[in-house]
Amino acid sequence: xxxxxxxxxxxxxxxxxxxxxxxxxxxxxxxxxxxxxxxxxxxxxxxxxxxxxxxxxxxxxxxxxxxxxxxxxxxxxxxxxxxxxxxxxxxxxxxxxxxxxxxxxxxxxxxxxxxxxxxxxxxxxxxxxxxxxxxxxxxxxxxxxxxxxxxxxxxxxxxxxxxxxxxxxxxxxxxxxxxxxxxxxxxxxxxxxxxxxxxxxxxxxxxxxxxxxxxxxxxxxxxxxxxxxx
Numbered sequence: 765x766x767x768x769x770x771x772x773x774x775x776x777x778x779x780x781x782x783x784x785x786x787x788x789x790x791x792x793x794x795x796x797x798x799x800x801x802x803x804x805x806x807x808x809x810x811x812x813x814x815x816x817x818x819x820x821x822x823x824x825x826x827x828x829x830x831x832x833x834x835x836x837x838x839x840x841x842x843x844x845x846x847x848x849x850x851x852x853x854x855x856x857x858x859x860x861x862x863x864x865x866x867x868x869x870x871x872x873x874x875x876x877x878x879x880x881x882x883x884x885x886x887x888x889x890x891x892x893x894x895x896x897x898x899x900x901x902x903x904x905x906x907x908x909x910x911x912x913x914x915x916x917x918x919x920x921x922x923x924x925x926x927x928x929x930x931x932x933x934x935x936x937x938x939x940x941x942x943x944x945x946x947x948x949x950x951x952x953x954x955x956x957x958x959x960x961x962x963x964x965x966x967x968x969x970x971x972x973x974x975x976x977x978x979x980x981x982x983x984x985x986x987x988x989x990x991x992x993x994x
Contacts, residue, residue, distance in 0.1 A: 866927060
C-alpha cells in the first residue's frame with residue numbers, strides 16, 4: 765500500500781474520531797442544560813407555591829387592597845367636592861368652595877385679559893394631575909365684594925387657600941419669570957414650594973403657553989388704582 769495513502773487514511777480517521785467526540789460532548793452539554801432548566805423551573809414553581817401560602821405575603825396583599833380601596837373612596841369624596849377639574853364659580857359659591865377643601869387655589873381673572881387666559885391653561889392642566897387640591901376661577905368683575913376684601917388690584921391674581929384662609933398669592937407672572945412663556949412645570953414647582961400640591965413622579969413638562977407675549981394689564985374699572993398686592 766502506498767505510504768502516502770495510508771497516512772492520509774489515518775489522518776481522516778483521526779479527524780473523524782475528533783468530530784465524533786465533539787458531537788458527543790455537544791449532546792451531553794445540551795442534556796445538561798435541559799436538566800438544569802427543568803430543575804430550575806421545578807424549583808421556581810415550588811418557591812412560588814410557598815410564597816402564595818406565605819401569611820406575610822397575604823397580609824401585604826390584603827393591606828395593599830385596603831389602601832387602594834381607601835384611596836378610591838377618598839378620590840370619590842374629593843370629586844364630589846369639585847376636585848379633579850378646573851371650574852368656574854360665582855361669588856355666592858366662593859366661601860363654600862374655599863372652606864370645604866383642605867387646599868384650594870382660586871384664580872381671579874378678567875375674560876378679556878390675555879395673561880388670565882394663559883394662567884387658565886396652566887391651572888387647567890394642573891387640576892387634573894393634583895386631585896388633592898381644588899382648582900377654581902372667579903370672574904373679578906362679578907365678585908366685587910371679595911376683590912375688595914382680599915385686596916386684589918392686579919390680574920391675573922391666584923390666591924392660595926388652606927381651610928378657607930388665604931395664605932399666599934400669585935400676582936401676575938412676577939414669581940414665574942415675569943414673562944408669558946413660562947411652563948406649566950414652572951407654575952407647578954412654585955405651588956409645590958408653597959405646599960399647595962405634591963411632587964409627581966414621571967410627569968411630563970408642558971412646553972409653555974401658545975399665547976403670544978402680552979402686556980401685564982391692571983384692573984382699573986373694577987378694583988381701583990394700578991398697584992400690585994403683596
